[in-house]
Amino acid sequence: MKASVRALFDLPDDVKRRNTDVIHGSGYMGFTSKNPLYEAFGLYDASSLTDVDAFCSLLDASSHDRETIKTYATKSHEVIVQLATKLAESMGLNDQNFGTWQCQFRINKYNFTQDSVGSSGVQIHTDSGFLTLLQEDECVGGLEILDPGSGSYVEVDPLPGSILVNLGDVAKIWSNGLLHNVKHRVQCKAAIPRFSIALFLLAPKDDKVEAPTALVDSDHPRMYQTFFYNDYRKLLADLELRAGEALSQLLM
Ligand SMILES: O=C(O)CCC(=O)C(=O)O
Ligand SMILES: [Fe+2]
Numbered sequence: 424m425k426a427s428v429r430a431l432f433d434l435p436d437d438v439k440r441r442n443t444d445v446i447h448g449s450g451y452m453g454f455t456s457k458n459p460l461y462e463a464f465g466l467y468d469a470s471s472l473t474d475v476d477a478f479c480s481l482l483d484a485s486s487h488d489r490e491t492i493k494t495y496a497t498k499s500h501e502v503i504v505q506l507a508t509k510l511a512e513s514m515g516l517n518d519q520n521f522g523t524w525q526c527q528f529r530i531n532k533y534n535f536t537q538d539s540v541g542s543s544g545v546q547i548h549t550d551s552g553f554l555t556l557l558q559e560d561e562c563v564g565g566l567e568i569l570d571p572g573s574g575s576y577v578e579v580d581p582l583p584g585s586i587l588v589n590l591g592d593v594a595k596i597w598s599n600g601l602l603h604n605v606k607h608r609v610q611c612k613a614a615i616p617r618f619s620i621a622l623f624l625l626a627p628k629d630d631k632v633e634a635p636t637a638l639v640d641s642d643h644p645r646m647y648q649t650f651f652y653n654d655y656r657k658l659l660a661d662l663e664l665r666a667g668e669a670l671s672q673l674l675m
Contacts, residue, residue, distance in 0.1 A: 576608070
């Protein structure tokens with residue numbers, strides 16, 4: 424998969440830009456002044472083999488890369504649905520169907536050079552969806568997680584063969600505040616290009632996010648208004664609030 428990912432980033436700029444948005448911000452992202460070292464492809468919806476195929480066709484992926492990306496998407500989608508199901512079961516919820524939730528791939532490249540060592544690869548943010556599976560670069564570190572207790576960053580060293588799991592804004596809303604969205608960033612530590620692959624389980628297919636009634640009672644009143652995930656993504660982009668601050672706008 425990493426070889427297929429590298430092949431995608433080696434494509435000419437005009438081909439990369441064929442990967443346009445399906446939902447807000449879901450397509451190719453080129454270098455920006457805020458994240459000048461970062462570029463990413465986005466595949467929406469990664470739970471649909473038709474969409475995975477369409478993504479590969481747009482980018483003229485070879486048949487080998489296409490098979491690799493399809494297998495990776497299918498298997499990692501199975502894992503993320505299993506994880507979300509177990510998480511819900513651990514909270515006493517046995518009737519959730521995460522298999523039908525919207526899912527997005529984000530394939531990240533950090534164009535790190537000698538000059539960029541010490542600078543930001545991707546600014547501090549929370550993931551906007553429910554659950555994230557992150558396959559980190561096996562060699563190049565840089566991911567840092569904010570410890571809310573101490574206010575300091577904890578470095579996540581590369582651990583080949585592992586998958587990192589993260590919770591986003593939707594997890595906080597959906598769990599009525601039981602689960603926490605995690606602030607993180609990527610710093611440039613070495614002059615070596617860095618690749619990572621993130622799979623985001625975003626929100627229900629009908630786009631409506633609300634805590635299940637089983638998590639709401641008189642001791643735990645509903646914390647957040649019901650909202651549509653796609654509207655929330657637009658709100659984040661419009662307000663340029665990336666680190667979970669926009670959640671306060673949804674409080675009851
Ligand atoms: O590249 C990484 O390690 C983190 C990527 C990330 O935070 C994201 O894609 O949301
Ligand atoms: Fe992230």
